[in-house]
Amino acid sequence: MxxxxxxxxxxxxxxxxxxxxxxxxxxxxRLSTGFKINRGSDNPAGLIASENLRAQKVALDSAIGNxxxxxxxxxxxxxxxxxxxxxxxxxxxxIGQNGSETGLSKEEKEANQLQVDQIIQTIDRIxxxxxxxGAKLLNGTQDFRVxxxxxxxxxxxxxxxxxxxxASVDVSVVVTQSAQHAGLFLNLSGAVVNTGGxxxxxxxxxxxxxxxxxxxxxxxxxxxxxxVAAAINQFKEQLGVSAVTSxxxxxxxxxSFGSSEFVSVDLSNIAAGQVGSVDEQTATNEALAGxxxxxxxxxxxAIRDTGQDIGxxxxxxxxxxxxxxxxxxxxxxxxxxxLDTAAGGAQTLGTVAAFSIIGGGASFNLGPEVNISNQVxxxxxxxxxxxxGSVTNGFLDDLGTGQSVNIVSGNLDTAQKIIDDAIDDVxxxxxxxxxxxxxxxxxxxxxxxxxxxxTTAAESIIRDTDFAKATAELTRNQILVSAATSGLxxxxxxxxxxxxxx
Numbered sequence: 001m002x003x004x005x006x007x008x009x010x011x012x013x014x015x016x017x018x019x020x021x022x023x024x025x026x027x028x029x030r031l032s033t034g035f036k037i038n039r040g041s042d043n044p045a046g047l048i049a050s051e052n053l054r055a056q057k058v059a060l061d062s063a064i065g066n067x068x069x070x071x072x073x074x075x076x077x078x079x080x081x082x083x084x085x086x087x088x089x090x091x092x093x094x095i096g097q098n099g100s101e102t103g104l105s106k107e108e109k110e111a112n113q114l115q116v117d118q119i120i121q122t123i124d125r126i127x128x129x130x131x132x133x134g135a136k137l138l139n140g141t142q143d144f145r146v147x148x149x150x151x152x153x154x155x156x157x158x159x160x161x162x163x164x165x166x167a168s169v170d171v172s173v174v175v176t177q178s179a180q181h182a183g184l185f186l187n188l189s190g191a192v193v194n195t196g197g198x199x200x201x202x203x204x205x206x207x208x209x210x211x212x213x214x215x216x217x218x219x220x221x222x223x224x225x226x227x228v229a230a231a232i233n234q235f236k237e238q239l240g241v242s243a244v245t246s247x248x249x250x251x252x253x254x255x256s257f258g259s260s261e262f263v264s265v266d267l268s269n270i271a272a273g274q275v276g277s278v279d280e281q282t283a284t285n286e287a288l289a290g291x292x293x294x295x296x297x298x299x300x301x302a303i304r305d306t307g308q309d310i311g312x313x314x315x316x317x318x319x320x321x322x323x324x325x326x327x328x329x330x331x332x333x334x335x336x337x338x339l340d341t342a343a344g345g346a347q348t349l350g351t352v353a354a355f356s357i358i359g360g361g362a363s364f365n366l367g368p369e370v371n372i373s374n375q376v377x378x379x380x381x382x383x384x385x386x387x388x389g390s391v392t393n394g395f396l397d398d399l400g401t402g403q404s405v406n407i408v409s410g411n412l413d414t415a416q417k418i419i420d421d422a423i424d425d426v427x428x429x430x431x432x433x434x435x436x437x438x439x440x441x442x443x444x445x446x447x448x449x450x451x452x453x454x455t456t457a458a459e460s461i462i463r464d465t466d467f468a469k470a471t472a473e474l475t476r477n478q479i480l481v482s483a484a485t486s487g488l489x490x491x492x493x494x495x496x497x498x499x500x501x502x
Contacts, residue, residue, distance in 0.1 A: 004495045013488035020484045024477040030465045031474060037463045046462050053459035059368035060452040067445040070364040073132045074437035077380065080130035080138050081430045084383060087119045088423045091399070095415050098407045106408075113408045117401050120385045127384040140382030142362040149355040152345040153337055154324075155391060158379045159432055160334035161357050162372055169315075169333065169357040177311025178285060179324050179339075179346040182210075182241075182261040183253035184305050185279040185288050186228070190248055193223040194275040204274060207302070208232065209264040210254060212240035225250050237413070249279070249288070257346070258309045258323035266302035278303050285347070310339065310346045314354075366444045368451075378436050383429065388422035396422045 030036050037043045037050060094112040097104065130138045144158040163169050188194065193204045205218040215235055219228055229243035229250050236242050236255060241263050243252045254261035265278050274296040279288055280303065294303060309321035315333060319326040324346045327336035337354055339346035360379070367374025381387065389395035393414055398405040405415045 004498055007491060007495055009491035009494060010488060013484060013491045017481065017484035017488055020477060020480040024474070024481050027470060027474040027477050030470050031467065034465050035463050036465045036470070050459050050463040053455055053462070056368060056455050057452060057459065060448055060455060063366060063368045063374075064445065064448045064452065066364060067366050067441055067448060070366065070441045071437060071445065073137065073362070074433050074441060076130060076132050077137050077433050078430060078437075080126050081383070081426055081433070084123050084126055085423065085426050085430065087123055088388075088396075088419060088426060091116055091119055091396075092416075092419045092423070095399075095407055095412055095419060099412050109408045113401055113406060116399050116407055120397060120400055123388070123396070124384050127382060137362075137380065138383050140380075140384075140387075142378075142380040143360055143382065144377075144379040145358050145360040146355045147358055148353075150352055152339050152342060152352055153354050154340045156335065156337040156355065157381070158335045158357060158361075159329075160376070160378050161361060162332045162375065162377065163357070164372055168359070171333075171335065171337070171354040171357065172315060173319075173326060173337065173339070173352045173354050174313040175310065175339070175346065175349050175352065176313060177308065177321070178349065179257040179310040179321070179341070180281075180286055180308035181253040181255075181257055182263045182305045182307040183251060183281045183286055184263050184265050184303060185246075185281070186225075186250040186252060186265065187277045187279050187293070188225055188228075188248060188250065189275050189277075191225055193219045193221055193225075193228065204276075205267075207264075207266040208239065208241065208252065209262075209266075209302075210240035211256075211261055213238050214264075215239060253286070254307055256307075256323055258307045258321075260322075261307035262304055264302045264304040267296050267299045268301055280305055364441075366441065366448075368448075376436075376440060378432070380429070380433070383426065388425050389418045390421040393417040393421055 026042075029038055037046050040047050094116055098109050098112050127138045128136070130136070135141065144161060146156070146158065149156070161169055188204075203218045203220050204223075205216065207214060207216045209215075213235075215238065217228075217231060219231070225245050225248065229245050232239075232241065232243035232250075232252060240255050240261070241252055242255050243250050245251070252263055252265065254263055267274075267278065277293045277295045278299065279293045281287060307323075310324055310326050311321055312319040312326035314326060314328045314335070314337075317328045317330055317333070319328045324341070325336055325338045328334065339352065341347050344350065344352060361377035362380055363375060363377045365375050385396040385400075387395065389398070394405055394417075396418060397403065398418060399407060399410070399415055401408075403410070405411060405418060407415055
């Protein structure tokens with residue numbers, strides 16, 4: 001059938017040519033842009049997924065930048081603390097030099113004191129000048145702020161806490177186990193030593209041991225219990241134990257609290273007839289009542305008692321105890337606090353409203369989303385000389401000229417304790433920052449980089465052009481366009497055959 005008014009073949013060819021031209025244009029667009037999804041019509045679901053992945057990539061890039069900056073800040077902190085640690089070791093050496101009374105002139109001691117003064121000044125300067133992008137790092141600016149500290153809290157350290165802006169964290173401690181000294185009672189059955197034999201040459205001899213050492217004591221008959229206690233106290237530092245009198249008893253106890261402390265008394269080689277006993281304190285407190293009593297003559301081995309660490313629950317988390325100090329380390333709260341031994345303290349079971357954390361801390365957002373789960377806060381206290389040391393022994397600035405523990409005329413034993421405490425403070429802070437840098441920042445950075453790689457790969461699969469496939473489609477579409485063009489030419493020429501019928 002031949003018609004000239006309606007060329008259906010031409011219409012079909014035109015439609016197919018248009019479709020092929022559209023496909024060819026789309027192939028050229030994909031090859032030109034490198035994306036197989038350039039608009040929503042290309043793949044609506046794929047566009048949504050790829051745009052979400054793109055947003056996630058941007059967030060991951062920001063998180064990686066934050067983690068890298070946190071790592072740099074930790075490096076700067078470490079650099080300042082490392083120098084302070086070296087300076088403290090120099091002070092320790094100077095204290096040792098001045099400890100020699102003979103062979104060191106007054107001028108040499110004063111020269112050593114001058115070095116100590118300069119070191120203290122340098123430490124204070126490092127604390128005030130260690131900065132990153134204008135932010136002070138070691139002068140206490142990055143420490144947590146607390147208020148309403150309970151009178152029974154003698155010391156505390158907030159290492160980390162999570163809270164939202166303008167919020168606070170109340171720290172509550174429930175003491176579940178009292179802290180105790182190690183202790184034994186030497187019962188001499190009177191106010192003086194009674195060897196029982198009536199011979200003035202007989203002596204009460206026993207070996208006393210503590211965490212720091214051991215020593216043998218020997219007392220003649222008639223020695224007062226006060227003299228026995230005084231003799232033991234002369235070696236308090238060497239033994240780690242002290243003695244006090246209570247009635248006819250000499251109470252011997254460790255100088256510190258905790259399960260690592262012990263007191264041991266050995267009278268197993270005592271002569272027959274010695275009068276007295278060694279009484280043990282009760283398990284729940286340091287009282288005598290209820291403790292086991294062993295007569296001197298019945299002893300076959302040393303009697304030993306160990307101390308007890310505080311047991312506590314802090315904000316619902318079971319705390320680790322060491323002496324008078326309880327500590328927790330969780331993602332939400334990382335702190336330690338020390339209670340005193342007064343009523344309501346470490347030796348009294350009950351609740352202590354320790355303090356409230358109201359802000360502060362060096363804050364870093366280490367995740368792709370800005371929320372409390374991805375935020376990490378660490379507390380970096382003021383490491384100036386007036387803060388390095390302890391309440392018990394004193395602080396580093398006490399070693400300065402004219403201060404109570406200067407190394408020329410002060411007590412060098414106390415000076416040694418202060419410098420030991422100061423070194424311990426700096427070492428612990430370096431350890432915390434190093435652990436934060438290694439186990440939090442750097443591990444997070446590795447995870448973020450892996451996440452970015454995987455997210456980029458996922459987005460690429462959805463959106464990027466497969467050039468091998470796209471070039472094949474381009475060639476196919478080019479051929480189809482050429483074929484459709486030829487077909488349209490033939491279809492348009494077909495009505496002219498009607499002229500041969502006229």
